[in-house]
Amino acid sequence: MKSFDHLNYPYPSRRTTTVANRGMVATSQPLAAQAGLDILKQGGNAIDAAIATAAALTVVEPTSNGIGGDAFALVWTKGKLHGLNSSGPAPKNISIEQMKERGYEEIPKFGWMPVTVPGAPGAWAELSERFGKLPLTDVLKPAIDYAENGYPISPVLGKFWKMAYKKYKEVLTSDEFKHWFETFAPNGKAPEVGEVWKSPGHANTLRSIAETKAESFYRGELAEKIADFSNQYDGFLTAEDLADYKPEWVDPISVNYRGYDVWEIPPNGQGLIALMGLNILKGYSFKEKDSVDTYHKQLEAMKLAFTDGKEYITERNHMEHTVKDLLSEQFAEQRRAEIADEALTPEPGTPPKGGTVYLATADAEGNMVSFIQSNYMGFGSGLVVPGTGISLQNRGYDFSLNPSDANALEGGKRSYHTIIPGFLTKDNQPVGPFGVMGGYMQPQGHLQVVMNTVDFHLNPQAALDAPRWQWMEGKKFVVEPHFPNHIAEHLVRKGHQIQVELEQGAFGRGQIIWRDNDTGTLYGGTESRTDGSIASY
Numbered sequence: 001m002k003s004f005d006h007l008n009y010p011y012p013s014r015r016t017t018t019v020a021n022r023g024m025v026a027t028s029q030p031l032a033a034q035a036g037l038d039i040l041k042q043g044g045n046a047i048d049a050a051i052a053t054a055a056a057l058t059v060v061e062p063t064s065n066g067i068g069g070d071a072f073a074l075v076w077t078k079g080k081l082h083g084l085n086s087s088g089p090a091p092k093n094i095s096i097e098q099m100k101e102r103g104y105e106e107i108p109k110f111g112w113m114p115v116t117v118p119g120a121p122g123a124w125a126e127l128s129e130r131f132g133k134l135p136l137t138d139v140l141k142p143a144i145d146y147a148e149n150g151y152p153i154s155p156v157l158g159k160f161w162k163m164a165y166k167k168y169k170e171v172l173t174s175d176e177f178k179h180w181f182e183t184f185a186p187n188g189k190a191p192e193v194g195e196v197w198k199s200p201g202h203a204n205t206l207r208s209i210a211e212t213k214a215e216s217f218y219r220g221e222l223a224e225k226i227a228d229f230s231n232q233y234d235g236f237l238t239a240e241d242l243a244d245y246k247p248e249w250v251d252p253i254s255v256n257y258r259g260y261d262v263w264e265i266p267p268n269g270q271g272l273i274a275l276m277g278l279n280i281l282k283g284y285s286f287k288e289k290d291s292v293d294t295y296h297k298q299l300e301a302m303k304l305a306f307t308d309g310k311e312y313i314t315e316r317n318h319m320e321h322t323v324k325d326l327l328s329e330q331f332a333e334q335r336r337a338e339i340a341d342e343a344l345t346p347e348p349g350t351p352p353k354g355g356t357v358y359l360a361t362a363d364a365e366g367n368m369v370s371f372i373q374s375n376y377m378g379f380g381s382g383l384v385v386p387g388t389g390i391s392l393q394n395r396g397y398d399f400s401l402n403p404s405d406a407n408a409l410e411g412g413k414r415s416y417h418t419i420i421p422g423f424l425t426k427d428n429q430p431v432g433p434f435g436v437m438g439g440y441m442q443p444q445g446h447l448q449v450v451m452n453t454v455d456f457h458l459n460p461q462a463a464l465d466a467p468r469w470q471w472m473e474g475k476k477f478v479v480e481p482h483f484p485n486h487i488a489e490h491l492v493r494k495g496h497q498i499q500v501e502l503e504q505g506a507f508g509r510g511q512i513i514w515r516d517n518d519t520g521t522l523y524g525g526t527e528s529r530t531d532g533s534i535a536s537y
Contacts (some may be wrong), residue, residue, distance in 0.1 A: 202389025460525025
């Protein structure tokens with residue numbers, strides 16, 4: 001990746017692109033980035049660094065992820081891209097009928113009903129076993145140290161922690177939630193910026209995961225504690241659900257966009273939406289970034305891709321249409337033909353038959369990792385397994401209780417998943433990992449980052465700093481305050497409903513590492529909308 005336009009960019013980057021050649025870690029929290037870099041300097045590779053960073057993030061950014069969440073990874077090593085789906089299924093004994101019998105018309109956000117099997121510890125162990133160089137006990141040491149000895153709260157982290165505490169204090173009033181407050185508000189309030197917070201239980205859990213290669217989490221002492229906690233409050237998650245879990249290695253999916261292959265994890269993830277959007281947009285030629293025509297076509301393509309994704313994406317063996325169908329040229333042409341000069345109200349097409357953290361790592365050997373991990377909706381379910389620091393995810397909230405929906409709840413089924421890592425290659429050579437976390441913003445962020453890079457030749461930092469937009473529903477989009485006002489006004493005249501959103505968290509948080517394969521030089525960009533940091537050497 002060489003064709004960066006470092007100059008003449010109308011929205012100055014809040015940071016400069018980081019350049020290094022021996023190793024790089026980009027993520028949303030400086031202490032976690034440093035943890036990954038420490039592992040690289042100890043002789044670990046990019047995979048070890050990714051695991052170390054991910055584990056550290058469960059401690060230093062618990063507002064977005066935790067040990068009880070899910071993870072996905074794209075790993076470039078020895079000339080090949082590998083995909084890992086480490087999302088967990090719904091408990092085997094749960095069903096729509098049982099939810100209805102308990103009085104639920106939809107799955108709640110908090111408590112035991114939306115809890116699915118956590119996949120993150122399994123991802124760390126699986127990646128370490130297959131591609132790591134250092135023992136998992138060494139790789140998790142930085143995270144254990146942060147949990148045991150504490151760290152000071154950073155500004156953006158403190159903001160989201162306080163917001164979560166205020167909300168949870170109002171809605172999490174029953175007994176099963178008390179352990180969340182004991183863990184994350186030990187003094188009866190959220191920790192202040194600069195205050196040192198520690199979690200000894202979290203440290204002990206990470207140590208157990210490291211020493212047993214996650215066996216204790218799925219088939220040992222930690223599994224028993226999780227299952228006992230579930231049983232105490234009539235949850236569906238059982239020791240059998242945990243014991244039967246194993247991450248899945250998958251073949252990544254891609255589209256070729258102007259000579260670059262854009263890679264995503266296949267469903268149950270929503271990365272397919274980004275690829276469908278790019279597949280529609282590659283039929284156009286874009287001369288400039290900040291034009292009404294460019295934005296109009298982007299908005300329309302994303303609406304169509306997202307509408308199709310929400311209609312069809314779920315676990316692969318439950319999908320009515322295949323990935324090949326949804327990424328076919330025929331379907332892209334069909335959807336492209338629907339884009340006119342005025343904003344449309346999207347409806348699903350008919351294909352032919354046939355709270356999150358993100359990190360990127362790279363090392364001098366050529367290994368590169370795109371990794372994403374989440375509890376969903378910030379802290380997740382509001383449940384913390386007593387004495388362990390394990391904050392359980394609420395990923396099951398995305399299931400539907402309508403039996404006819406593609407993503408209908410079933411025991412043992414994985415839900416439509418929002419977290420997605422991305423990767424870019426060209427001519428079968430790695431360009432690098434990228435990602436934008438943040439719920440349904442993620443595929444929209446992927447599309448914008450790819451176009452900023454490929455169509456408009458922006459360097460990694462500028463590609464991230466560029467003003468973002470997000471489709472919400474129908475014709476409604478929200479844009480950042482520094483989105484060009486004159487373009488927003490023109491888009492309104494085309495029928496789009498444009499609103500300025502002041503909350504930075506609405507537009508995701510991204511990271512990029514690109515490699516120049518001729519020189520081995522790494523170029524990194526990190527999110528200016530959070531406490532993002534790049535550690536490199």
